[in-house]
Amino acid sequence: MLNSATLDAHSARSGRAKRLSADTGRGTHRGDLGVGDLGAGQTCGVASWAQFEAEAPELAEVAARLWPGVVALHRGADVPWGVPCFAVSYLATVRRDGGPRLHPFCPILAGGRLFAAIPRSSPKGWDLRREPRCVIHALPGPEDDEFCVRATACEVTCDRSARAMVHAVVVTSGVGGMIESVSRDPVFESDLLQVDVARWLDIGQPGTCAVRQQWRAHRSASERRH
Numbered sequence: 001m002l003n004s005a006t007l008d009a010h011s012a013r014s015g016r017a018k019r020l021s022a023d024t025g026r027g028t029h030r031g032d033l034g035v036g037d038l039g040a041g042q043t044c045g046v047a048s049w050a051q052f053e054a055e056a057p058e059l060a061e062v063a064a065r066l067w068p069g070v071v072a073l074h075r076g077a078d079v080p081w082g083v084p085c086f087a088v089s090y091l092a093t094v095r096r097d098g099g100p101r102l103h104p105f106c107p108i109l110a111g112g113r114l115f116a117a118i119p120r121s122s123p124k125g126w127d128l129r130r131e132p133r134c135v136i137h138a139l140p141g142p143e144d145d146e147f148c149v150r151a152t153a154c155e156v157t158c159d160r161s162a163r164a165m166v167h168a169v170v171v172t173s174g175v176g177g178m179i180e181s182v183s184r185d186p187v188f189e190s191d192l193l194q195v196d197v198a199r200w201l202d203i204g205q206p207g208t209c210a211v212r213q214q215w216r217a218h219r220s221a222s223e224r225r226h
Contacts, residue, residue: 046191047217050112056215062197066138074109085173092135093127110169114190117181146198151190
């Protein structure tokens with residue numbers, strides 16, 4: 001049974017999908033971050049992290065390998081010994097002049113949703129408020145595994161339930177800097193558009209190649225009608 005918080009999140013996500021569809025024709029930002037396949041007037045779906053995990057568990061396990069501490073905290077499990085609670089990844093946003101901006105950040109998973117706490121002074125927060133489309137890329141794994149998320153971000157700082165959910169997960173880590181950040185900094189939620197993963201075979205050998213997989217969020221029936 002869906003609780004009110006889940007229904008509210010789904011309703012907000014559907015609304016953001018419609019706004020994203022309406023915005024795909026503006027400016028020249030569409031191709032800057034690899035989302036240029038969303039042509040003018042073309043609609044797309046967005047999904048939560050939980051929906052992605054349910055629909056593509058094999059791809060989600062790549063995230064679990066590259067973000068072991070983040071995923072363990074999300075699942076309420078112990079973080080493996082010697083593994084950092086929060087993995088540094090990269091967030092690509094669009095600058096005001098249309099150019100790309102790349103910053104390190106620490107993703108947070110809470111309640112089946114993907115979040116980030118971004119300091120008020122950081123230019124990437126202002127980028128996302130103006131142009132929500134972004135790309136998140138994990139650092140490559142030991143076997144050069146790749147994990148890339150195309151998303152649209154929305155500030156949820158004033159959403160008390162979302163902020164409390166994020167805070168509850170981060171507090172269990174005991175990482176003071178992250179606890180301070182989610183307590184005082186703006187919080188953004190990323191709705192997933194597409195996930196790409198790659199696993200390299202015969203690394204360092206002649207003929208090495210990547211096995212690539214992709215998942216895309218689906219439009220709901222209500223979204224198609226609009």
